[in-house]
Amino acid sequence: DVKVTQSSRYLVKRTGEKVFLECVQDMDHENMFWYRQDPGLGLRLIYFSYDVKMKEKGDIPEGYSVSREKKERFSLILESASTNQTSMYLCASHSAGGPYEQFFGPGTRLTVL
Amino acid sequence: GEDVEQSLFLSVREGDSSVINCTYTDSSSTYLYWYKQEPGAGLQLLTYIFSNMDMKQDQRLTVLLNKKDKHLSLRIADTQTGDSAIYFCAETPGGSYIPTFGRGTSLIVHP
Numbered sequence: 001d002v003k004v005t006q007s008s009r010y011l012v013k014r015t016g017e018k019v020f021l022e023c024v025q026d027m028d029h030e031n032m033f034w035y036r037q038d039p040g041l042g043l044r045l046i047y048f049s050y051d052v053k054m055k056e057k058g059d060i061p062e063g064y065s066v067s068r069e070k071k072e073r074f075s076l077i078l079e080s081a082s083t084n085q086t087s088m089y090l091c092a093s094h095s096a097g098g099p100y101e102q103f104f105g106p107g108t109r110l111t112v113l
Numbered sequence: 114g115e116d117v118e119q120s121l122f123l124s125v126r127e128g129d130s131s132v133i134n135c136t137y138t139d140s141s142s143t144y145l146y147w148y149k150q151e152p153g154a155g156l157q158l159l160t161y162i163f164s165n166m167d168m169k170q171d172q173r174l175t176v177l178l179n180k181k182d183k184h185l186s187l188r189i190a191d192t193q194t195g196d197s198a199i200y201f202c203a204e205t206p207g208g209s210y211i212p213t214f215g216r217g218t219s220l221i222v223h224p
Contacts (some may be wrong), residue, residue: 104155
């Protein structure tokens with residue numbers, strides 16, 4: 001059974017803390033993505049990666065960074081968490097060839113106090 | 114630029130058909146998708162359609178694509194309470210592998 005896992009389902013952090021969100025996929029996918037999901041705004045792309053050590057900014061990269069040291073793992077880093085980063089974070093992956101079906105993790109609900 | 118729009122809510126009675134609509138702006142889209150998100154979970158692909166098709170049927174699901182009007186719809190026959198979820202329309206522009214998602218339609222099924 002193919003799977004994308006995320007390190008935490010729920011996370012509570014304080015303003016200014018450094019936060020790491022981990023995502024692992026077992027499908028040998030080349031492409032991995034981080035989204036945030038907010039009510040009424042849908043999914044917004046933060047960063048994506050098409051290969052190990054490669055990363056590209058999405059639509060809302062400010063305040064975030066990413067790391068991809070291994071093909072199966074894609075990490076999202078909040079260098080200094082702020083309250084406006086309270087959100088649901090979704091990781092996804094897909095293979096290099098079409099139809100580019102994305103496989104999603106269950107999400108991490110992050111609250112920044 | 115690319116944009117995908119869909120209404121935010123749809124309410125139907127159990128046993129009726131549901132039709133969720135979506136419009137997109139990129140005429141070069143190659144694939145169009147419908148994803149389902151159940152409460153507390155990530156998105157899961159329901160179905161997709163290639164841009165050279167106008168219809169795809171899979172059990173209770175029917176996808177219709179009108180490329181001229183850039184309109185995609187998802188029909189769920191005999192809607193059940195278990196179909197209550199958020200449904201996302203998405204498209205992949207030509208030459209890209211990055212999907213653009215709509216904001217999602219919350220389907221509420223009343224008994």
